[in-house]
Amino acid sequence: MTTADRLTHIAAPEGVRPGNGYTNVVTGTGRLIAVSGQVAFDEDGNLVGKDDPGAQARQVFENLRRCLAAAGATFDDVIKLTYFVTDIGQLPAVRAARDEFVDMTRPPASSAVQVGALFLPELLLEVEAFALVPETDEAAE
Numbered sequence: 228m229t230t231a232d233r234l235t236h237i238a239a240p241e242g243v244r245p246g247n248g249y250t251n252v253v254t255g256t257g258r259l260i261a262v263s264g265q266v267a268f269d270e271d272g273n274l275v276g277k278d279d280p281g282a283q284a285r286q287v288f289e290n291l292r293r294c295l296a297a298a299g300a301t302f303d304d305v306i307k308l309t310y311f312v313t314d315i316g317q318l319p320a321v322r323a324a325r326d327e328f329v330d331m332t333r334p335p336a337s338s339a340v341q342v343g344a345l346f347l348p349e350l351l352l353e354v355e356a357f358a359l360v361p362e363t364d365e366a367a368e
Contacts, residue, residue, distance in 0.1 A: 233257055233361065234306065236333050248322060249337035253306040257359040260298045264311065264353040265290040266345065280317035280351045284324030287354050292328060295358060302329050304358040310339040311353040321352060 234255035239245035267275045267283035268290070276282025295301055308329075310321060318339060329335065335356075345353055 234304075234333075234359065246334075246337075248331065249308075249334050251336065253336045255306065255359045257304075257361050258363075260295065260300050260304070260356075260358040260360060262291060262294045262298075262356040262358070264309075264355040265294065266347075266350050266353050274347075274349055276351075277349055278351075280312075280314075281320040281324060283351050284317075284321045284354075285327065287352060288324050288328045291354060291356050295356065298358070298360070300358040300360045303333075304360050305329070305335045305356050306359055307336045307357040308338075309355045310337065311342050311345065311355075312339065313342060313344060313351050315339070315341040317351060321354075 234253055236250040237252035237254070238250050240251055243251055245251070265287050267286040269275050269286065275286035292302065295304070308325070310318075312318065312321065345351075
């Protein structure tokens with residue numbers, strides 16, 4: 228069973244404006260994976276891209292990719308992304324990085340929230356993800 232067979236993207240439910248760069252509703256079947264918010268630390272705990280939202284975003288998405296892989300998922304399985312940014316003006320850089328990892332012909336549901344601060348002042352964004360992968364017995368089919 229492919230991801231496209233398991234997930235349904237509803238871009239514009241009746242009476243709801245279609246999103247630009249996201250899907251309003253994604254539904255499907257499978258095992259839920261929740262990935263905690265990822266920030267721009269490399270594997271040694273060093274900040275990547277101080278004062279550079281694009282570099283931080285690329286590291287965040289690389290971290291998400293690694294977390295998803297650890298759970299047997301890819302960005303094709305992601306149903307929801309939530310962005311926490313310290314400056315909403317950084318969204319174009321975040322979207323550019325996202326587009327390097329996410330197939331935007333079937334984008335996940337998304338929310339973007341500007342926050343007053345993250346847990347360290349050097350961090351510009353944090354992104355969490357939810358994904359659905361086939362149940363173990365579904366994967367055997």
